[in-house]
Amino acid sequence: MQALNGFRDFYPEAFAQRAFIFETWRRVASGYGFVEYDGPPLEPLDLFTKKSGEEIVGQLYNFIDKGERPVTLRPEMTPTFARMVAARHRDFKKPLKWMALPQVFRYERPQKGRLREHYQLNCDIVGEESLSADIELIACLIDVLRGFGLSSKDFVVRMSDRQFWIDFLIENGVPESEWYSKLQAIDKSEREKPEVTREKLGPLAEKIEKIFTEGAASERISTVMNGLKGMGLEDYIQVDFRIVRGLAYYTGIVFEAFDRSGEFRAIAGGGRYDSLLKNLCDVALPALGFGLGDVVLSELLKSKGLLSQKSAQLDYYVAIADESYRDRAFGLIHQLRDQGCKVDYALNSQKLVKQFEAAESRGAVKVIIVDATIDEGAVLLKTIATRDQIKISLIDLLQISVNEK
Amino acid sequence: MQALNGFRDFYPEAFAQRAFIFETWRRVASGYGFVEYDGPPLEPLDLFTKKSGEEIVGQLYNFIDKGERPVTLRPEMTPTFARMVAARHRDFKKPLKWMALPQVFRYERPQKGRLREHYQLNCDIVGEESLSADIELIACLIDVLRGFGLSSKDFVVRMSDRQFWIDFLIENGVPESEWYSKLQAIDKSEREKPEVTREKLGPLAEKIEKIFTEGAASERISTVMNGLKGMGLEDYIQVDFRIVRGLAYYTGIVFEAFDRSGEFRAIAGGGRYDSLLKNLCDVALPALGFGLGDVVLSELLKSKGLLSQKSAQLDYYVAIADESYRDRAFGLIHQLRDQGCKVDYALNSQKLVKQFEAAESRGAVKVIIVDATIDEGAVLLKTIATRDQIKISLIDLLQISVNEK
Known part of the structure; x- marks a missing residue:
């Protein structure tokens, strides 16, 4: 019996790495004032076909449920986000700054950096059309990656302006029906x-290639660059007009994060999608967002020795x-746990030396020895790192452990 | 467009309640030395039919995937847990103390306290046959509920001994084929x-009813009760021989948690299942565990005014x-965030009074006013609660915010 191909089991050590990633995502994004939401992993199928067309069904975990409803595991969060915002946006002050950490699912051939499920940090801003929002969003992505200890030597956010290209195509007389294929x-x-x-x-071709190599003037890009400079993040940004994002719905500034070595797939991507909420849910609100997956990120962090495990160290x-x-x-034991200490002990009778070994292998900071000393209302307290051992009254021990919490 | 019937959207306020519940679960269980794992929400169908028989399929979100595999959303965590333990139990010291917070899915008619998805705290101990493990597990369940502020006036854990009943049936000459129906x-x-x-x-009938009302002698129950008394938890326990747990695989001490008022469904349930790992995965390890769902628990906490939201307060x-x-x-802003402060600001040009209002509605502790004072390397710092306003140099401000973190 095994997990399905392309799906992960998270044993405690792998779970601790996942917890480290989630914690860093949440710490940095909530520092930016993003608040977290979530939706169901199973959704009506047409929520996704409405956005992406029937072609997407080939990549979905979709089925007919026992009530004859066409349903699917979510392949991405944006349609759920759009549905939720559309239903209740009047209840919240704009701009909304919302984040989510969904697990998403695609039926694809598993390969390096791409499984059939992964977790994603999604950060979206709704209701703000000014470029301050683009600055805020890109800065947040950079700081999330910096939050893991990655530097401007490790990654770069390549930024472009999709609207620049639309304007370019119009100026050059390209009919609207050809825009999408040119952008692709x-x-x-x-x-x-x-x-x-x-x-x-x-x-x-020649004009466009010249822009690839020499760049072009974009007021939007200059404004965003200035803002990011104000934040001291200019080393993390590279203007690159070849970035337009595959998806049809982006409208303004777009960006993708890559490792500098070029060894991995894109780490993250996003941009402004001012028409999507209107098209999907008939709510005319400007919006922008990014998605950052855990699989490529984990590979990059591992390669840099930065994939920590959230420690589950015992106090006693x-x-x-x-x-x-x-x-x-x-x-x-119960009093210490009640005070918020992490405490463990042997569930069956074992020699003391075995129990000391267990304490060390569990990464305990201190060992409390309960023996005849307890008849005097005291125990022996051993600090593992220093091997110091003292006798301490139960009252003092509980006092110390309260103070340390 | 709506979520599927029986599935929940977690808007930020609901998400904050979920985060409060998850955080309490994790805090208390990790204080007991449980370490967290997770598995895939989608699993091979036969993982569940092997444990529960073909009847369970009627309640599952099962389907055939695009690779012709019969798969299902997990209706519970135990089979995944058994699969994972069987595959790698040799890599870990016994006893294992593992916890998980899976979302699980059942195709049932949604009703009060029962949706088509819910989250569950699962705590399991593997590899320890002594009753110390039963004491540890039940104490953990009690302390998790206490961790929300619930007292012995609010809930009780009803405990019984399924092995006592098996022994009783043997003594009274009931053939093994009838045990399950009698226990049911x-x-x-x-x-x-x-x-x-x-x-x-x-x-x-008469003998059994007498045991319901008068109780019976069980060495196992006495031992567990003594241990829980040692922890000061005896007020939370009630011996009740009518509890045997519906599922076939329990072998020893079993228990269920209920609210004292009797208003809600069972809050949690569990017990010892020493044969299950052998039957499912051919690994002869004793085991025990409990499951605690978030839906009934939330209703109970709400009714007691104990369902807090994890605060997302801004520092500045x-x-x-x-x-x-x-x-x-x-x-x-960027320097403060880099120091770990939660900071937000208006993304577009707004009158100061509007910005103060936004600060209050976001629950900010302090407002920093950036105006002409910044030309002197300083800002105005206003404490919202007291309305105090001081002028402070940027250097001092950053120093203060470091110290407060």
């Missing part, structure tokens, strides 16, 4: 042979000298 | 008419006097 060709230009891209771009391990002291040990 | 009759005796129960119990709201100071405000 720009998006894929890095991964395709130059002659393939050139053919797709047609007569505009209680060693019971013999079984006649067990019931009295219970009282002490 | 005992389990249902509270919810059924006495005459129905009596008929099901047959000639043993930065008010920007006019747009010419925005870029300099960015630098300060």
